[in-house]
Amino acid sequence: MMTRMLKVIDDYLDHKTFSILSELFLSREMEWYWTPVLDDDDNYQFTHGMYSRGQPTSNKFSYILPLLDKLKAAAIIKIKANLNTKTQEIIEHGYHVDHPYSSAKTSILYLNTCNGYTAFEDGTIVNSVKNRIVIFDSSIKHTGTTVTDLERRVVLNINYFA
Numbered sequence: 001m002m003t004r005m006l007k008v009i010d011d012y013l014d015h016k017t018f019s020i021l022s023e024l025f026l027s028r029e030m031e032w033y034w035t036p037v038l039d040d041d042d043n044y045q046f047t048h049g050m051y052s053r054g055q056p057t058s059n060k061f062s063y064i065l066p067l068l069d070k071l072k073a074a075a076i077i078k079i080k081a082n083l084n085t086k087t088q089e090i091i092e093h094g095y096h097v098d099h100p101y102s103s104a105k106t107s108i109l110y111l112n113t114c115n116g117y118t119a120f121e122d123g124t125i126v127n128s129v130k131n132r133i134v135i136f137d138s139s140i141k142h143t144g145t146t147v148t149d150l151e152r153r154v155v156l157n158i159n160y161f162a
Contacts, residue, residue: 005137008126012109012133017066022111022130024063025081025154032083037093045093045144050079050156064156071107071135073160084116084153087146095121095141098159104138109156116145116153128153 013021024030025048032046049057050064064079077099084093098106108118110128118126118134121141126134128147136142138159147153 005140006120006124006126007135008132009135010129010132012131013067013070018131021063021067021109021156024060025083025111025156026152043091043093046083046085048081048083050081051076052078052080064158067109067156068158068160071105071158071160072162073158075161077101077104077138077159077161079156079158081111082144082153082155082157084144084146086148086151088148090116090148091146092119092143093145095119095143097139097141098157099138101161102137102139103161105135105160105162106138106140106142107133107135107156107158107160108144109133109158111154111156112150112152114147114150114153116147118155119143119145128155 032048035047037043037045050061110132113130114128116128
């Protein structure tokens with residue numbers, strides 16, 4: 001059953017490391033890029049790519065090294081930050097898998113507390129709580145959401161082999 005492959009940990013990073021990450025990604029100076037979700041222009045989020053195709057793609061990559069160390073990431077597949085904006089009603093973006101690799105992991109670190117969430121195909125909901133992480137097999141279908149109680153929901157999405 002999917003829930004056995006799902007781990008939720010609160011207060012994942014130490015206070016100093018988390019503060020540095022959250023201040024960086026919640027800063028109004030952070031660079032964000034409009035990205036359609038599931039190839040649907042009406043379903044979108046803003047992203048900041050951190051790592052792809054075997055190399056860092058952002059000058060902010062060094063900030064997440066303590067997180068990667070704690071995850072014991074042996075090989076990184078992809079890392080990005082996602083920013084979902086406020087909507088009148090919560091919108092689920094659509095179920096998907098990050099990667100089909102059976103041994104790959106996905107970790108989602110929530111950078112702010114809001115009423116957005118990550119939903120899994122089996123009905124499990126993980127609420128967005130700052131410094132909470134959810135770790136699961138990358139082949140598990142899940143979806144992120146927008147938010148209605150704040151201006152934005154921000155997460156770090158890490159795909160890797162442990």
